[in-house]
Amino acid sequence: MIDNENCLRVHLDHVVHPGLRLTVEFGLKPEIGVLFGASGAGKSTILRLLTGLNRPDRGSIRLFSTDLFDSARSIDVRLRDRRIGLIFQDDLLFPHLNVAKNITFGIAGWTRTKMMERLGEVVELCGVNHLLDRDPSTLSGGERQRVGLARALAPRPRLLLCDEPVGALDLAARFSLLDRIKRVQRAESIPLLYVTHSTDEAMTLGDRLLLLAEGRIVADGLPLDVLSSRESTGSIKLRNLFEAVIESNDPDDLETTLRLVRGPRLIIPRRSGRVGDPVRLSIDADEIVLARGPVGELSARNLVEGTVERVVTHGHQAEVLVRTDRLVWGIGVVKSAVDSLGLIEGTEVRMIIKSRSCRVIDEEST
Amino acid sequence: MIGPFWLSLKIASLATILIILVGFPLALGLARFRFPGKGLLSGLLILPLVLPPTVLGFVLLKLLGRQGWLGHWLEAACGLTIVFHWSGAVVAAAVAAFPLFLLPARGALEGVNPAYEDAARLLGRTELSVLRSITIPLAWRGLVAGSVLAFARALGDFGTTLMVAGNIPGLTQTASLAIFDAVNADDPARAGQLALVVALTSVLAVAITQWSLPRSGRRP
Structure with a gap:
């Protein structure tokens, strides 16, 4: 495991709309990086650019030793080959599949033994062992997000992205999920980028905080350092x-x-x-x-x-x-x-x- | 009695398959993509719903007949003659019933949140796999409803079939045409029997759909 190097290296230049141009450069180790900024700052767009759901105008994305995107060399790895897990704000569990089938969706091509072994690991890690036969519509908000986490984790992604996943949860479920996400990141030792505009979440979760304002990362460091920094004054106050x-x-x-x-x-x-x-x-x-x-x-x-x-x-x-x-x-x-x-x-x-x-x-x- | 009914069943089944093969990609394209002329194409595709069957039949006859450009080409290139042949009845029924599949199918596909498809792609699935495991199961209800409606419409088609395929007993005489002939020949027993069988088949198709949908087409 590369512990002292950035396993994710990102350089993006992308016009979101005429009023917002993202010029973003950062790296991430196997740690939790919180991408923090006000609504409309372009946080979710950055996640979409990383996954390949949107194509950056210019730039490069390198994950471990693979170039996922490089506009100069015309490299653009297909979305399905990027091995990036994404936890959505509105969980997006497939409504026609039960919990077990949702979780194994990304590993359905594996041998049955390997698939069951991995299923056992992720359900244990995400605390959803007792929900496997359930229909997603019968789950609580917190349970749904934990199943979403297990589903994203099953194919062993090399990068995990979370797009404000606790936004719709009540406080108890919110902190329980944040604890779970932290435990999962520690167990899997992969870089995790967590998008939020809540100082509460940023401070509870983040090893590092990247402050996004006016399309740029204006500060990068320990959560309190960044939130109390000169750059954040005016835009963000702890x-x-x-x-x-x-x-x-x-x-x-x-x-x-x-x-x-x-x-x-x-x-x-x-x-x-x-x-x-x-x-x-x-x-x-x-x-x-x-x-x-x-x-x-x-x-x-x-x-x-x-x-x-x-x-x-x-x-x-x-x-x-x-x-x-x-x-x-x-x-x-x-x-x-x-x-x-x-x-x-x-x-x-x-x-x-x-x-x-x-x-x-x-x-x-x- | 059984001859015209079997012919109707065969024609309606083949017409439904044809409708699905052509209609599904069209419905998907209309539901997912924006392109110039989309409104015009949508309008043209549902035209059979509003045109009188005889007018529709006349247009098809002009198009598929030996003098029509498509009919001429088919005969020259493939040696196929469609008009006054049971295959003509398949084409006629398929065209007449097409909008009844397209409208619910397009609506159902538009109702599938594209974010589910993105989630599946991110989990490593190919486009074909996304279609098979996410899009079709989530649009299942509308696709089945459209197919059944189209089948029932094709089974009962009269005017368009008559114009394109004629009314040749044993070759192109479908149940609907046979009912018409029986009534003209003052044979109410035969007309009644055929009408009953056709009606029961349509009701059965709808019943099977109703029975199977709640289990196979769950929606959020």
Whole structure:
């Protein structure tokens, strides 16, 4: 296995539409690279160009020692010979085939012994052993995506691409699938490119983050490095996005109480709306303070208990992921704070959040 | 009685096969590709549905007859004479019934999400394999419905067949033509028997389709 070299090397120059030209160059080792950017930045187009579903105007794609595409040398390997697995946003399980037949679709030409052996491996890895006889229409969203993952994995692809596969899932299924994808990548040791516009997913999953803006990769590095970098300022800000409903909203009161979906209660400055109204909430990662042990009287209105799930440090910065029930929060702190608080996986912490740090956002601004 | 019925069955079966062989690629092309003149071609292909059978028969006669350019060529090149022969009845029934296959088949193929086909290609399948394992199974319901409709229409064709193949007992006299002759000859028993057999065959074809579709043509 080539561990220290880029097994995927991409150079693309492609006009998506008159307003968007992609000029993209990057490499990927056997790791999880998150291709991150706003909607319409061209992320999904890059995946389509890699798979061969769309043909780049110019450029080259090299996977391990095979040239998949090279406009200068007129190389364009057929889609079916590229050995690239793709997990779609809307799973695209074949509705007329059961789960087992969906998974073995790409290895139907193998000998029966080999096929059954591989089927056994991927169903175990993706946790779908108990679903083999089921019809896709009877599966939950999370199950469907796990079957899609197993199907893409069965023919031993040399590159796995994920196009926002958790978008339609609820939070519990979302994190379960992200864990699964990570485990699969580690087990198969292949490069995996994951497309998303969610900081939450990027930070949970990514070994590396490629920030796409205005058709170019403007930053490339560890997730927090990139998300807090100068390049991302303005276009991307590391923040937590949550869905919530208004729990109480007394007109005489100066505050509104929200209940996060599958999460804790939060107090925010008063805003209009009736009890039960849904709202979307944004909290910048840098505006959450972490504490360990007892906390005295506070001016901040919210104190939320959670458990550290992961700490990513690099340079003087660190990013701490904290889980509260079924939500994961991203908190940006300095490295010395991680050391002095002794933050490691499993540490019980309290998050101190000022009500003014909780901003209700409109759909258009997300 | 059995002669004209068997002839009808043979003609309708061959016409249906002909329709599927020509109609499936056309339906697929119309469903999947954009090309200049597509609207005109679509219109021409469903013309048999709106033209009076005798007019359609007349056009075919002019085209396939010994003086027609296609008929002349067929006779010169292959030694085939289509008009006033049972093969003429096959062509006449196929042309008359063609739109009844094309319309549901095209609709069903258009209803197959092309992303499923892309997913199959990414899993290493060839174009032919994608067609066989994804496109056709997902469009199955419309394809079968179209074939059955076309078969039933071909089985009962009268006007176009009469114009192209004539009404020669033992050679081109189909059940529909024999029913007409029996009524003219004041033989209601024979007309009734033939009508019953033809009607039962059509009903049976529809029933078999209805019975087999839910299991073989599941859709999302």
